Each structure stands twice: as structure tokens, then as C-alpha cells.
Amino acid sequence: MSPVPLTTVETTPELSTHADVVVIGGGIIGVFTAYYLAKRGMTVALLEKGRIGAEQSSRNWGWCRQQNRDARELPMATKSLDLWEQFTAESGELTGFQRCGLLYLSNNDKELAGWARWGEFARTVGVNTQMLTSAEAASRGRVTGRAWKGGVYSPTDGTADPSRAAPAVARAVMKLGGTVHQGCAARGLETEGGRLSAVVTEKGTIRTKIAVLAGGAWASSFCRQYGIRFPQAAIRQTVLAVSAGAGELPAALHTSKISMTRRGDGGYTLAISGRGRVDPTPQLFRFAPQFLPMFKRRWRNLAPGGLEGVRSGHEGWSRWRLDRPTPMERMRVLDPAADQSVVRLTHRRAVDLIPALKERSITAAWAGYVDSTPDGVPGVGDIASLPGLVLAAGFSGHGFGIGPGAGHLIADLVTGEKPIVDPRPYHPDRFASSAWGKVADF
Numbered sequence: 001m002s003p004v005p006l007t008t009v010e011t012t013p014e015l016s017t018h019a020d021v022v023v024i025g026g027g028i029i030g031v032f033t034a035y036y037l038a039k040r041g042m043t044v045a046l047l048e049k050g051r052i053g054a055e056q057s058s059r060n061w062g063w064c065r066q067q068n069r070d071a072r073e074l075p076m077a078t079k080s081l082d083l084w085e086q087f088t089a090e091s092g093e094l095t096g097f098q099r100c101g102l103l104y105l106s107n108n109d110k111e112l113a114g115w116a117r118w119g120e121f122a123r124t125v126g127v128n129t130q131m132l133t134s135a136e137a138a139s140r141g142r143v144t145g146r147a148w149k150g151g152v153y154s155p156t157d158g159t160a161d162p163s164r165a166a167p168a169v170a171r172a173v174m175k176l177g178g179t180v181h182q183g184c185a186a187r188g189l190e191t192e193g194g195r196l197s198a199v200v201t202e203k204g205t206i207r208t209k210i211a212v213l214a215g216g217a218w219a220s221s222f223c224r225q226y227g228i229r230f231p232q233a234a235i236r237q238t239v240l241a242v243s244a245g246a247g248e249l250p251a252a253l254h255t256s257k258i259s260m261t262r263r264g265d266g267g268y269t270l271a272i273s274g275r276g277r278v279d280p281t282p283q284l285f286r287f288a289p290q291f292l293p294m295f296k297r298r299w300r301n302l303a304p305g306g307l308e309g310v311r312s313g314h315e316g317w318s319r320w321r322l323d324r325p326t327p328m329e330r331m332r333v334l335d336p337a338a339d340q341s342v343v344r345l346t347h348r349r350a351v352d353l354i355p356a357l358k359e360r361s362i363t364a365a366w367a368g369y370v371d372s373t374p375d376g377v378p379g380v381g382d383i384a385s386l387p388g389l390v391l392a393a394g395f396s397g398h399g400f401g402i403g404p405g406a407g408h409l410i411a412d413l414v415t416g417e418k419p420i421v422d423p424r425p426y427h428p429d430r431f432a433s434s435a436w437g438k439v440a441d442f
């Protein structure tokens with residue numbers, strides 16, 4: 001079976017010695033942060049220990065949605081949809097973004113009532129979403145050949161192509177004069193007078209006053225090296241891709257049993273929403289009390305995992321030395337094992353829902369670690385105990401779609417411009433206390 005589809009991007013041959021900002025992590029958050037900083041004329045060095053986009057940012061479904069967003073993230077989601085469009089218009093790089101609309105179908109009254117409640121709230125902030133009657137749901141979902149009690153359709157939402165998006169943005173960073181260093185882990189930070197003064201990489205040191213830590217599932221272990229408490233838990237989710245084929249299928253469809261998304265190559269990504277394994281690691285035990293409300297809410301879809309997390313090393317306990325390889329250099333790309341029982345179940349459910357899918361072969365199956373915070377909202381903002389360090393991680397399974405808005409916000413915070421959205425709901429200060437935050441509603 002082929003590996004996770006992902007386009008390649010060139011690496012800048014020479015490591016910069018100085019930069020206005022160093023961005024650590026070349027996922028969708030890091031690349032968009034670097035892009036908006038470079039657009040403002042700052043010198044930016046983007047560091048990626050493996051390949052641009054190779055962790056969560058290429059393993060996701062590609063949904064860019066306002067629909068069912070927690071109120072704290074909705075403004076960022078709305079801005080991001082415009083920014084996805086603007087990015088292609090201004091850079092000429094293709095991310096596969098299109099406002100194809102997202103379709104949700106259900107036979108469950110409680111679920112439908114929840115969507116209706118969300119729709120009422122969304123209208124108060126100007127978001128367009130349409131509840132579907134049973135007849136409308138059957139019509140929009142006719143490919144299933146079933147009756148549905150109802151559904152919801154969000155016409156202004158869309159999808160981007162995870163196999164192309166992060167590399168496309170990294171190319172745009174280089175066009176603007178930024179440097180992109182793949183196979184280059186940031187091992188740690190240096191300080192002078194209590195302020196950040198340099199980022200130490202496996203290939204040399206970059207002098208800088210500001211570093212943005214967009215390290216996805218690695219961010220908490222990185223923070224721990226500096227006594228910064230960032231509660232993060234990684235949930236292993238399994239996804240499969242099927243080939244392109246004949247017949248018109250919806251671009252993006254969610255039901256409680258199965259979700260499907262058209263890919264850039266005409267194939268489909270299939271998955272069971274929320275289904276995942278929790279691999280026990282030292283970090284998981286450390287933060288478990290803070291995650292109890294989240295796990296309680298999602299327990300039906302979560303199962304205990306195995307030693308996968310310990311083997312991967314992203315939630316280890318070691319102290320890293322700056323003059324020796326760190327766990328990040330041993331694990332260039334987090335590529336956890338797909339759960340084969342979930343692969344079989346997903347395919348069975350998809351074919352059961354849409355028999356036409358039987359004609360399409362499975363081309364790839366993979367897993368990704370979703371990096372979550374206890375309240376399901378990312379941690380974005382400066383770290384008071386280490387001036388010059390900005391955290392941007394914990395996007396909790398819905399960070400791909402808001403990548404442009406998050407990157408813009410981080411660039412605003414770094415340059416002191418008016419923030420594109422209110423940054424307060426994201427500030428990492430809320431993790432300092434052990435009090436339980438509000439778990440994201442959806």
C-alpha cells in the first residue's frame with residue numbers, strides 16, 4: 001500500500017545564522033505563521049525535523065469548517081476560509097481549497113437537536129448553515145439510497161488537500177525570501193538575560209529574539225525542557241484512502257458511522273469521526289487528571305492503545321542535550337501504526353452506506369496522532385516565563401482548517417499588529433492552573 005500522499009518541497013541549502021523569527025515545526029500552523037511573517041518583510045527561518053507537512057497536516061481529512069465549531073474557535077474558522085482563498089490568489093500556489101460545502105446526515109434526534117442549537121448560535125454571528133428536513137436530507141444524501149431524519153448543510157465551508165497544502169505554503173514562504181530547513185530539528189533554546197537569544201538546531205545555531213513553537217504533538221515535551229507546563233495528549237486516529245472511480249459522490253459527508261472526503265486526486269478519505277486509541281505514555285499519566293472531562297465526554301469512541309506512543313518518543317520523559325541527537329532526530333516523522341481493525345470496520349461501514357465505494361480499491365491506510373489540549377482549544381500566545389517564545393500547538397483535531405487564521409494571528413502577535421481575532425481564548429496561561437476548562441462543545 002502506498003504511504004501517506006504528500007508532495008515535496010525543496011530545502012534551503014544553507015542554515016541561516018540570524019533571523020527575525022524562527023518557526024519550529026513545518027505543519028500547517030508553522031508554514032502559515034512563516035508565510036504571514038515573511039509577507040510583512042521579516043526574515044523567517046522555518047525548521048522541520050522531517051518533511052514539511054508529514055505529521056498531522058497531511059494525515060487529516062482536509063475539512064475547513066465553521067460548522068459545529070466551538071464558539072471560541074468560530075471567528076478564526078470564518079476568517080480562515082477567506083484566507084485560504086486569498087492565499088492562492090496572492091501566492092499562485094495551489095492548496096486544493098474549495099468551498100464545496102459540507103453535508104451532515106443523521107437519524108438521531110439528539111444529534112439533530114445539537115446541530116440545530118449550533119445553527120441558531122451561528123446565525124447570531126452571521127454564519128450561514130442550513131438545517132435539512134428529512135426530504136432534503138434524503139435528496140442531498142441520495143447516493144446512500146436511505147431515508148434520513150434530517151441533516152445540516154454548510155454551503156460556505158469546504159476542504160483543502162492535505163497532500164498539497166503545507167508544501168504549497170512552504171513554497172510561498174521561500175518565494176517571499178524565507179528559508180525552509182527540512183531534516184533539521186530544533187534541539188532547544190538559548191537565553192540571555194532571561195530572554196530568548198537563539199534556537200539551537202542539529203545543524204547549527206540561529207540567533208533570534210523570537211521563536212514560535214508550532215511543533216504539534218512534540219510541543220509539550222519541548223516545553224518541559226524549560227519548565228513550561230503544557231498539558232497535551234495525543235490520540236491515535238486511523239484513516240484510509242480509496243482510489244478515484246466512476247459515479248458522483250458528495251465532496252464531504254459526515255454521518256455518525258462514517259465520514260468521507262473527496263481528495264485532490266479524485267479518491268476519497270474514509271474515517272470514523274472521533275474514533276481513536278489512547279496510547280499510554282509518561283506524559284499521558286502526568287496530565288491525565290486534566291484530561292478526565294475530555295475523555296469522559298468522548299469515551300465511547302476511545303479505546304486504550306499500546307506501546308506505540310512510547311516507541312514514538314514524542315511524549316517521553318528525557319531531558320534533551322543540545323549537543324546530542326534528541327528523540328526528534330530518531331523519529332523524523334511520527335508515523336504510528338494504523339489500527340487494522342478500524343481500517344476493516346471503516347471500509348465495511350463505507351461500503352454499507354454507499355455501495356458504489358465497493359468498486360474502489362483501498363490505496364493507503366495510515367494513522368496520525370491528534371495533539372489535544374484538555375479543553376479542545378489550541379494554546380496560542382507568548383510564554384511569560386520565557387520572553388521571546390510563542391506557543392502555537394494543541395490544535396485538538398481541527399487545526400488544519402484554521403491554519404491560515406492561526407498563522408495570521410501568530411504573525412499579528414509577533415509584530416504587534418491588531419490581531420485578526422480576539423487572542424484571549426487561546427492564551428496558554430489557562431494551562432498553568434490545574435482547573436478544568438470548558439471542553440469544546442463539538
Ligand SMILES: Cc1cc2nc3c(=O)[nH]c(=O)nc-3n(C[C@H](O)[C@H](O)[C@H](O)COP(=O)(O)OP(=O)(O)OC[C@H]3O[C@@H](n4cnc5c(N)ncnc54)[C@H](O)[C@@H]3O)c2cc1C
Pocket residue numbers: 024025026027028029030047048049050051052053054055056057058059060061062063064065184185186187214215216217218219222237238239328332333367368369370392393394395396397398399400401402
Ligand atoms: C486523522 C486526522 C484527521 C483530522 N482531520 C481534520 C480535519 O478534517 N480538519 C481539520 O481542521 N483538522 C483535522 N485534523 C487536525 C489537524 O490535522 C491538525 O490540527 C493540524 O494539522 C495541526 O497542525 P500543526 O502544524 O500544529 O501540527 P503538525 O502538522 O503535526 O506539524 C508539527 C510539525 O512540527 C515538527 N516538529 C516538532 N517538533 C520539532 C522540532 N523541535 N524541530 C523541528 N520540527 C519539529 C513535526 O515534525 C511536524 O511536522 C485531523 C488530524 C488527524 C490526525
